Amino acid sequence: RKRFRHRDFLSIADFTGEEIMGLLSFAAELKEAKKRGETHTFCAGKSLAMIFQKPSTRTRVSFEVAMFDLGGYALYLNAQDLQLGRGESIADTGRVLSRYVDGCVIRTSRQEEVEELAEAATIPVINGLTSWEHPCQILADFLTILQSKGQLAGLKLAYVGDGNNICHSLLLGCPRVGMSIYVATPPQYAPHPTVVARAQEAAQGTEVVVTEDPVQAVKGADVVVTDVWVSMGQEEEAETRKKVFLPYQVNGELVSHAKPDYIFLHCLPAHRGEEVTAEIIDGPHSLVWEEAENRLHVQKALLALLL
Ligand code: CP
Ligand code: NVA
Helix, strand or coil, rough: HHHCCCCCCCCHHHHHHHHHHHHHHHHHHHHHHHHHCCCCCCCCCCEEEECCCCCCCCHHHHHHHHHHHHHCCEEEHHHHHEEEEEEEHHHHHHHHHHHCCCCEEEEECCHHHHHHHHHHHHCEEEEEECCCHHHHHHHHHHHHHHHHCCCCCCCCCEEEEECCHHHHHHHHHHHHHEEEEEEEEEEEHHHCCHHHHHHHHCCCCEEEEEEHHHHHHHHCCCEEEECCCCCCCCCHHHHHHHHHHHHHHHHHHHCCCCCCCCCCEECCCEECCCCCCCHHCCCCCCCCHHHHHHHHHHHHHHHHHCC
C-alpha cells in the first residue's frame, strides 16, 4: 500500500491493473467495516481541499463524508468564491493550498488545468471530473461490477452514447483490469482517437472496439453503461444532441441483445426517456444506487492510500 503515497490520480491510466485491483479490495474492506459501524483514523489530522468549477452531488458529498469517516476534514471550495475566479493562476492556487492541506480534489473542464495544479502542488491531486476523464467514477463502476460478478477479467462491457469523459475513463480502465470494452457512439461524437489508441495499446488480449452500431456493442455484454447526452458545459448543444443520440438510447429492445444476467450502470445524474428508459434504470438489472454508494468506498480507499 506504500506505493500509492503522495501520488496524484488524474487519470485512471495513472494506476496499473494490479494497483486498481488492490485499491478495490481495500475499498471492499472499508465498505464492510462501515456496515459494522467501525471508524478509522487513516486521515486523522489531515485536510482535503475540494475545488469545484462545476456542480456536483455525488462527488462532493462522497468525498466530504469519506474524509469525515477517515478522521479527517474536507473543505468545499466553489471556484467562483476563490481568487481563482478573479484570475489567480491555478499553479499559485496549488502552491498555496499545499501549505494548508494534505490533498486536493478538483472538478473543472480542462484536463490541462488539473495537470497544471498537480505540477505546482506538493500534495496529491485527485481528478474529480474534467470534460476529458472521470477516473473516480470508474473505480466505483469497477467495484460495483466486481461485487456483482465476482470478477472483472474476461467480462465484456458495452458503453453506448456520447464519447465523453466517462467513455474515455472506461476505455483506459477496462483493458487494465482485463475487461473487453465495446463503445457505440454516433460518428461525430466518438471518443478521442488518442484515447482509443492508448486503450488499444493497453489491450493485452482484451478487445477494445469502437463502432457506430449499438447492437454490436451490446451483443453478449455483461455490463451495459451509458451517460448523459448533454454533459456539463454543453447545454447550448442540447437540442442537436438529443436528436443525434436518439438511436443510442438504452431501452428494452437494445438490452435484449445483452447477456440475460447483464447489469446496467450509469454514473448519474440520469435523464429518463433520453439516454435510458425508466424501465431499464429502475428495473431489476440496474445497479445505479449501489454504484453511487460505491463512490464513497473507493474514494475512502483512495484518500487513505494517497494522503
Ligand atoms: N457521477 C457524478 O460524478 O455525479 P456528480 O456530478 O453529482 O458528482
Ligand atoms: N458526462 C457527465 C458526467 C457527470 C457526472 C458530465 O461531464 O457532465
